[in-house]
Structures are given as structure tokens and as C-alpha cells.
Amino acid sequence: MGLDEDALDYHRRDPPGKIAIETTKPTSTQRDLSLAYSPGVAAPCREIADDATKAYTYTSKGNLVGMVSNGSAVLGLGDIGARASKPVIEGKGVLLKRFADIDVFDFELDTDDPDAIVEAVSLTEPSFGGIHVEDIKAPECFEIEARLRERMDIPVYHDDQHGTAIVSGAALLNAVDILDKDLETLDVAFAGAGASAIATAEFYVSLGVPRENITMCDSSGIITTERADAGAVNEYKTRFARDRPAGDLADAMAGADVFVGLAVGDIVTRAMVRSMADNPVVFAMANPEPEIGYYEAKEARDDTVIAATGRSDFPNQVNNVLCFPFMFRGALDVRATEINEEMKVAAARALAELAREDVPDAVAKAYGDEPLQFGPDYLIPKALDPRVLFEVAPAVARAAVESGVSRIDLDLDTYVEDLEARLGKDREMMRIVLNKAKTDPKRVALAEGTNPTTIRAAAQMEEEGIARPLLLGDRDAIWETMDDLGLDYDPDIVDPADIDLDPYVEELYAARQRKGVTRVEAEELVRNDTNYFGSVMVEMGDADALLTGLTHHYPSALRPPLQVIGTAEDAEYAAGVYMLAFRNRIVFVADTTVNQDPGAAELAEIGRHTGELARRFNVEPRAAMLSYSNFGSVDNEGTRKPREAARMLREDPSVDFPVDGEMQADTAVVEDILQGTYDFAELESPANVLVFPNLEAGNIGYKLLQRLGGADAIGPMLVGMDKPVHVLQRGDEVKDIVNLAGVAVVDAQERDD
Numbered sequence: 104m105g106l107d108e109d110a111l112d113y114h115r116r117d118p119p120g121k122i123a124i125e126t127t128k129p130t131s132t133q134r135d136l137s138l139a140y141s142p143g144v145a146a147p148c149r150e151i152a153d154d155a156t157k158a159y160t161y162t163s164k165g166n167l168v169g170m171v172s173n174g175s176a177v178l179g180l181g182d183i184g185a186r187a188s189k190p191v192i193e194g195k196g197v198l199l200k201r202f203a204d205i206d207v208f209d210f211e212l213d214t215d216d217p218d219a220i221v222e223a224v225s226l227t228e229p230s231f232g233g234i235h236v237e238d239i240k241a242p243e244c245f246e247i248e249a250r251l252r253e254r255m256d257i258p259v260y261h262d263d264q265h266g267t268a269i270v271s272g273a274a275l276l277n278a279v280d281i282l283d284k285d286l287e288t289l290d291v292a293f294a295g296a297g298a299s300a301i302a303t304a305e306f307y308v309s310l311g312v313p314r315e316n317i318t319m320c321d322s323s324g325i326i327t328t329e330r331a332d333a334g335a336v337n338e339y340k341t342r343f344a345r346d347r348p349a350g351d352l353a354d355a356m357a358g359a360d361v362f363v364g365l366a367v368g369d370i371v372t373r374a375m376v377r378s379m380a381d382n383p384v385v386f387a388m389a390n391p392e393p394e395i396g397y398y399e400a401k402e403a404r405d406d407t408v409i410a411a412t413g414r415s416d417f418p419n420q421v422n423n424v425l426c427f428p429f430m431f432r433g434a435l436d437v438r439a440t441e442i443n444e445e446m447k448v449a450a451a452r453a454l455a456e457l458a459r460e461d462v463p464d465a466v467a468k469a470y471g472d473e474p475l476q477f478g479p480d481y482l483i484p485k486a487l488d489p490r491v492l493f494e495v496a497p498a499v500a501r502a503a504v505e506s507g508v509s510r511i512d513l514d515l516d517t518y519v520e521d522l523e524a525r526l527g528k529d530r531e532m533m534r535i536v537l538n539k540a541k542t543d544p545k546r547v548a549l550a551e552g553t554n555p556t557t558i559r560a561a562a563q564m565e566e567e568g569i570a571r572p573l574l575l576g577d578r579d580a581i582w583e584t585m586d587d588l589g590l591d592y593d594p595d596i597v598d599p600a601d602i603d604l605d606p607y608v609e610e611l612y613a614a615r616q617r618k619g620v621t622r623v624e625a626e627e628l629v630r631n632d633t634n635y636f637g638s639v640m641v642e643m644g645d646a647d648a649l650l651t652g653l654t655h656h657y658p659s660a661l662r663p664p665l666q667v668i669g670t671a672e673d674a675e676y677a678a679g680v681y682m683l684a685f686r687n688r689i690v691f692v693a694d695t696t697v698n699q700d701p702g703a704a705e706l707a708e709i710g711r712h713t714g715e716l717a718r719r720f721n722v723e724p725r726a727a728m729l730s731y732s733n734f735g736s737v738d739n740e741g742t743r744k745p746r747e748a749a750r751m752l753r754e755d756p757s758v759d760f761p762v763d764g765e766m767q768a769d770t771a772v773v774e775d776i777l778q779g780t781y782d783f784a785e786l787e788s789p790a791n792v793l794v795f796p797n798l799e800a801g802n803i804g805y806k807l808l809q810r811l812g813g814a815d816a817i818g819p820m821l822v823g824m825d826k827p828v829h830v831l832q833r834g835d836e837v838k839d840i841v842n843l844a845g846v847a848v849v850d851a852q853e854r855d856d
Contacts, residue, residue: 114190121193122200122207127163156510158229159438163206168431169231170196170209171224176240176263176298179390185211188238195237195262195427203428203492204525205435207235217243217250225254232435233258235427241298242337258434258442264302266423267365269430269447271386271411272306273454274419274482275361278384278409281479284360286311290380292359294352294394295366296321296340303363304343309444310451318355319343320366325350353378360384368392376403388413388421409479418480425484426450429492433499436518437509449502453494457484461559461590464836465489476589489526493519532682532689532720533817533842539719540569540848543855547844548637550651550660552576552596555584557653560840562592570844573597573646575633597640599630607639614642614667634660638667641826648827648847650840657696657830661821664828671825673757676701678709679819679830680716681805685812690772691717691724692793692808695801696819696830706748707755710794712822714760717792719849726752727771727790728764729800734781735765745796753785761785768793768804820846827851 114120129135137143147161159165174188189211196207208230212220224234234257236248248261279286289312293300296319308314319326321340330336331344348354352370356362357378364371364387371394376385385400387393390413395403397417400410411419430450434442462475462485469487484491497518503509520538523530547564551557552574558581561572574581578598585592604626612625620628628635634655640646641664649668652660661677670677679696682689693713698705706728714724728745731737735746745765752762763785770776771790778787795801809816820843821829827850829843 120190121197122209159232164230165232165435165438166204167206167208167231168196168199168233168235168435169224169227170199170207170235170237171212171220172209172236172238173212173214173220174238175215176244177238178263182240185213192237195235198424199235199428199431201428202424203432203496205428205431215243217247220247221250221254224251228255228257231257232438233260233431235431236261237263239263241301242339244298245301245339252441256440258431258439260427260430260434260442261298261302262423262427264298265306265430265442265447266426267299267388267413267421268303268306269426269451270423270454270483271303271363271388271421272310272448272451273425273458274386274411274421275307275384276310276451276455277458277477277482278361278479281409281482282382282384282407284382287313289316289360290358291317291361291363292352292355293317293319293343294355294362294364294370295319295389296326296336296343297365300363300365301339301343303365306447306451309448314343315345317343318345318347318359320352320355324352325355362386362394364388364394366394368394371395371400373399373403376400376408382407383409385410386421387411390414407479409482411482415486419482420486421483422486424486425454425491426495429495430499432492432522433496434503436496436521437500437503437513438511439503440508440510443503443506443508445506446499446502446508449498450495453498454483454491457488457490457494458482460490461562461588461837463488463490463838464556465838492526493522496522532684532722533845535721536719536842536849537567537569537845539852540845541567543848543852544568544570545647545848545851546571546573546645547648547650547847548573548575548597548640548646549840550575550633550637550649551653552633553580553584554653555588556835556837557840558584558590558594559588560837560844561594562590563837563841564844565592565594567841569841570648570848571595572844573640575599575637575640599633599636604629606643607636610639610643611635611667618666628663632663634663635667638664638828641828642668647851648829648844650829650831650843650847652830653833653835653840655833657832660830661697664824664830668824668826668828670823674708674712674823674825676705676708677821677823678712680713680822681809681816681818682720682820683805683808683812683814683816685814688789688791689720689722690791690793690808690814691722692795692801692805693822694795694798695805697798697821699798701744701797703744703747703751706745706794706796707751708823710748710752710762710792711755711758713792713794714758716820716822719846719853722791724760724792725786725788725790726760726762726764726792726794727766727786728752728762728794728796729768729771729804730765730796731767733766733770734784741796745794748794761787763790764794817842827854 150157170192172188172192174185175182192209199205251259326344328344328346331341356375360380361384368389387395393412397410401408459477466488520534547570549557553576564570564572574596578596607629608626612622637649641649678694680693693709710726717724728749730742730745732742749764752758808814827847
């Protein structure tokens with residue numbers, strides 16, 4: 104099946120199209136419905152009638168964008184009309200929801216009359232927090248956007264104009280920095296003089312490129328003052344008329360530092376690229392075929408050519424999705440009255456800065472594990488990079504506040520946390536822990552200190568102030584890896600070859616001499632096995648926590664800290680816990696990694712420690728001891744274990760949270776079952792701490808919840824140890840290491856209190 108048939112099948116599946124409306128409040132009871140509609144709805148109506156700004160409080164206005172088009176200039180399809188443009192406009196709505204959690208109503212207007220469009224759209228202002236104008240042909244689009252901005256007191260944004268301008272502007276900022284050129288002296292040649300080209304040229308002026316240094320070509324050649332004076336070009340093109348001889352695109356490109364293509368494919372030759380100034384910038388952004396291919400431009404000459412296109416199969420894709428979702432997110436969240444030039448410049452600079460940061464592993468994997476490191480082939484972030492939301496939206500919001508177009512004063516210091524909560528409970532919960540960690544960063548020994556992923560994680564911990572990472576391993580190897588990664592970071596390295604190991608050897612020998620370890624073997628372990636070395640460092644107080652396991656099987660990574668550090672005074676067992684974050688709830692599951700067939704006492708201890716862990720995330724624990732039976736419905740050795748464990752926890756004076764069991768998994772998490780069928784249960788609400796009866800059940804259970812239930816998993820977090828130790832899973836990413844480091848730091852903080 105070809106791409107067209109795949110796309111048709113995708114769009115016609117029930118329900119047809121790509122968007123729907125869902126309710127955001129309960130509607131399951133008569134009371135719910137009376138609150139949602141009559142008679143309860145009268146109360147917010149009266150409030151809004153008295154104070155129009157209350158619409159942001161009581162309705163969806165503040166998170167709702169109207170997506171408007173007449174289908175007169177659909178990318179790659181031309182003037183296909185309003186009805187045929189609906190799949191495209193729905194698609195833009197999908198992007199706003201997917202990348203910035205913004206709701207969209209699209210409306211396609213069956214008219215080419217700018218007056219009619221302006222009148223129709225402006226009348227919708229009570230409904231929306233912002234208006235997104237899309238796929239309306241030039242020059243009418245300029246007039247429509249300008250008039251709507253004048254008439255409406257909410258942001259109006261035409262992405263065809265500004266999206267490419269902002270994203271390519273970010274690429275330009277980084278390109279000139281890499282090439283050591285100055286915006287103020289750039290000579291820029293444009294192919295194309297439509298909405299996108301004119302808006303991009305205007306935006307480059309806002310960034311610092313002199314207007315008189317821009318040469319723009321339309322289908323008739325260079326736009327000159329002679330043509331403008333003769334009335335041969337419209338008022339928008341006239342802004343870029345140059346007092347120079349007439350000519351074609353080849354003439355415009357000769358000697359130029361930058362080429363910007365927003366025209367049609369295959370109109371630039373290698374010879375034209377060779378005619379440009381030293382180390383040129385070539386942004387060939389026509390779709391689907393660029394003005395010149397990415398590699399053709401790069402190979403046209405021997406010096407450095409920095410190239411970008413609009414295509415995803417080449418580096419440096421100028422993709423508008425890097426801009427418009429986050430532009431609206433920031434504007435909506437401060438209830439901006441408009442999107443101004445300051446906000447657009449802020450977005451471009453935020454994108455440019457983000458491209459200089461280390462790229463998350465998940466982003467690299469999404470793009471085939473291609474190396475992504477700031478430089479000529481990585482000027483701007485990738486479209487699937489989730490960090491764009493947290494960088495661009497706050498920059499836009501801040502610019503709106505500082506330029507005086509916001510209606511509210513947003514707490515910009517906590518704004519990122521609010522954005523993270525929009526993307527999932529896991530981010531919200533981890534932010535709680537990471538903020539705690541930042542209040543008093545602790546020394547975290549990283550046993551696999553020469554591993555590139557570990558080094559990148561250490562750099563992020565240091566930069567964000569989460570921990571004071573100690574990289575264990577060969578100093579030269581660590582520095583060589585850092586050079587390969589291009590990291591600008593001065594790490595704390597602990598190389599066993601550089602220090603006096605005798606105290607560590609003696610500590611290990613004293614701990615293990617009656618368990619089969621000689622002094623010679625102790626020295627060998629400390630010198631050559633950073634798992635043992637790191638464990639001894641933590642035990643002796645030279646580090647506050649240990650992370651290991653990235654390149655080891657879990658049991659072999661866990662063995663050294665268990666042998667050297669051991670379990671806590673009030674614990675006989677360690678256990679592995681995952682935090683599973685669903686859309687509207689958090690669940691901690693144990694044991695998923697350590698104890699194969701725990702008895703009742705072990706299950707009780709695992710439940711107690713897991714409840715204590717939940718409180719580190721500001722979650723009040725409600726524990727369920729799981730089984731395949733409910734409250735004695737089956738009586739055998741297997742069901743007695745969780746039943747007895749629940750009893751032991753309830754009788755434990757140190758346990759001050761509700762516990763019950765044995766119970767089936769659905770009983771534990773479904774309120775109607777818990778409170779309906781089993782109203783005698785100790786739990787008044789669904790459990791958020793689930794203790795599985797054995798390792799097999801725990802491991803299977805958490806993986807099913809993660810994969811089929813759509814949960815995000817954080818962990819495994821090791822509980823019950825005498826000092827903070829966490830064993831990573833093989834193949835964990837940078838964010839996993841940073842998250843577990845944050846958990847370890849908070850653990851160390853609490854032990855100090």
C-alpha cells in the first residue's frame with residue numbers, strides 16, 4: 104500500500120478525521136450533569152457577565168485556539184478551497200495539542216473576500232484565547248492578519264509568515280556564530296517574495312540584519328527600486344526594493360553570505376553556491392523539493408557550507424512545529440493581547456540556545472540514533488525534542504510580560520513546572536524530587552564514570568544543581584570521552600590510580616575478611632571494580648550516594664553495595680520499586696527487581712519502605728498487598744502471605760498509612776469495587792502502593808502497566824539500604840540517571856535530618 108492509500112486509510116478510520124471533543128469534568132451522575140448544564144451552569148454565566156475576564160476562569164477560552172483558513176494557499180497543493188483544506192487545518196490542530204496541550208476548533212471559511220474573513224473571525228473573539236491563521240494566499244494574508252490584530256484583543260498569528268521566519272532565524276543565529284560572522288554585515292539573498300519570504304526577511308531585520316543588505320527576488324528577478332517606483336510590485340515587496348541593477352537570482356546570490364530559499368525546487372545550481380562569499384549559509388526551504396539539495400549545496404565548494412532545508416530526511420530541518428505550538432502556549436498562559444516582535448525574537452533565541460545543549464537519548468533514538476551535537480549539521484533542535492516546550496514557551500511568556508502585552512503576571516520561576524505537569528504526572532512528580540535535591544546537593548558516586556551516558560548525565564546534574572557528581576574511573580579516558588562529546592564541563596573525577604587506596608582496601612577487607620575475601624583480593628576489587636570502590640566510598644562517608652548498573656546485570660551491580668553497605672538497621676531486605684505515572688494517578692509497585700519469593704515479613708517490610716518512598720514524592724501512601732483472591736476468598740499458603748503481611752503492617756506502630764489485603768489488583772485500584780463490594784476495607788480510596796506477592800508477579804505486572812496501560816516508569820528505586828544506593832537498568836538514558844540521582848540526593852538529605 105502506497106503513502107496515499109495509507110493516508111486515506113488513516114483519515115477514514117472511525118471516527119473520521121483526526122480530532123474530537125472530550126469532556127474535562129465528570130459527567131457520570133445526575134448531579135454532574137446539573138452542574139455541567141442546567142441549572143448549575145447559570146452561576147459561571149452570571150460571573151462572566153459581571154466580569155468578562157472570568158471567562159478564562161470558568162471556560163476553556165484560555166486554552167482554546169481558533170484555526171482559520173480558506174484553503175487558498177495550502178502548502179504543496181495551492182488553492183484547493185475551504186472544504187478540501189480541512190484535513191490540513193485539523194492536522195495543525197493535532198500539532199498544537201500534541202506538542203503544547205492546546206485545544207483547537209478549526210473553521211474553514213468559504214470565501215476569498217478579506218473583508219468577509221476579517222468580519223467572521225473577529226466575531227469569534229469571545230470563544231478563543233488566540234487565533235491561528237493558516238494557508239491564506241498572499242498578499243491578502245498580510246492584510247487579514249494586520250486587520251485581525253487591530254480588531255481583536257487576543258493573539259493572532261499567521262504561521263505561514265512567522266513560523267519559518269522564527270525557526271530559520273534561530274538557525275541563522277547559530278550559523279553566523281559557528282562561522283564567526285556578524286549579523287550587521289551579512290549580505291542576504293532571498294528567492295521568493297511571498298508571505299513566508301517577506302515575513303522572514305522582516306524578522307531577520309529584527310534580529311539585526313540591515314534591511315539594505317537584503318536582496319529579494321520574485322519570479323521576475325531582483326526587486327529593485329526601479330520596479331517599485333514603476334508600481335510593478337506590491338507594497339509588501341516594496342519594503343525590500345534595492346537600489347541596484349536589475350538581475351536574476353544568480354546575480355543576487357553572487358557574493359552573498361546567506362541564501363534564503365522560499366520559492367520552488369531546483370532553481371539553484373552548484374555554480375550559484377560557488378559564487379557566494381566565503382563559508383556561505385544556504386537555507387533552501389522550498390517543499391517538497393528544495394531550491395538545491397542539502398548535500399549538493401554542501402559539496403559545491405571546499406570551504407564550510409552551512410545548509411538547511413524544510414525536509415526531515417536532511418539535517419537542519421526548518422520545521423514550523425518548533426515554533427507555533429510553543430508561541431501560543433506562552434501567549435495563552437499570560438493571557439497576552441497579541442504576539443509581538445519581542446515574543447518572536449525571544450522564541451528564536453530560545454531555540455538557538457537549546458541547540459547548544461546536550462541532546463536527550465530519547466530524541467537521538469527517535470531520529471535513528473544519529474549523532475546530534477551542536478555544529479554545522481545541527482543548528483536547531485529536532486521537532487520531537489520535548490525540551491522545546493520548556494524553553495520556548497517560558498521565553499515567549501517572559502517577553503510578553505516584559506513588553507507589556509500580558510494580562511496577568513505569571514510566576515515564571517514555577518512556570519516550567521506547570522508545563523511539565525501538562526506533559527504527564529511523571530514529570531510533575533520528578534520535579535518535586537529534583538527541586539528538593541537542589542536545596543542541598545549531595546555527592547553522588549557514579550561507578551561507571553567512563554561511560555559516555557554517565558558523563559553526560561553528570562554534566563546535566565552539575566548544570567541543574569541537582570547533585571555533586573563524582574565520576575569514578577580512569578581520568579584520561581573520561582577526559583577523552585568528554586572531548587568526543589564536546590562537553591564544556593569540569594568534572595570531579597576520582598581515579599583509583601591517583602589516590603591512596605589503603606583506607607578503602609582496609610575497609611573492604613574488614614567487612615569481608617570472614618566471608619572469603621583476602622586482603623590481596625580486597626585490594627584487587629577496590630582498584631579494578633568501581634562498584635566495590637564506590638560502595639566503600641559511600642560506606643566511609645566520602646560520597647553520599649552511589650549509582651551503578653548501567654553496563655552490568657542487575658544482580659552483579661547490586662552485589663557489591665549489599666556486601667559493603669548492607670541494609671538499614673530497621674531493614675533486613677532491599678527491594679526494587681517503580682513509580683508508574685498515569686495521566687491522573689501515581690502508583691508505586693514493589694518488588695520488581697530483587698526478592699524472588701518473599702515471605703510475609705519480607706512483604707510487610709517492602710510495603711513499609713515503599714510507603715516511605717512515596718512520601719518523598721509528596722504522595723500519601725495507601726498500600727494494598729496483592730494476590731489472586733480477595734480477603735480470604737481462597738485460603739492457602741500463597742494467599743496467607745499477603746494477608747499476614749497486611750496484618751503485620753497494620754500492627755506496626757511505625758506505619759501510619761492505611762494498608763489492606765490480600766486483594767486482587769482490580770479491587771485495589773477501582774474505587775467502585777473497593778467501596779461497593781468491599782465496603783469494610785481499610786482503604787477509603789484506591790491504593791497507590793501495590794506490593795506484589797513475588798518477583799515474577801511484580802516484574803510482569805509493572806511491565807504490563809507500563810506498556811499496555813501507557814504509564815511512564817521511573818526506577819527502579821532501591822529501598823531498604825543502609826545508605827542511598829540505586830541500581831540502574833542496563834541501557835537507561837541520561838534522564839533516567841539524573842532522575843535516580845535526584846531520588847538518591849533526597850534520600851541522603853532525609854538521612855541527614
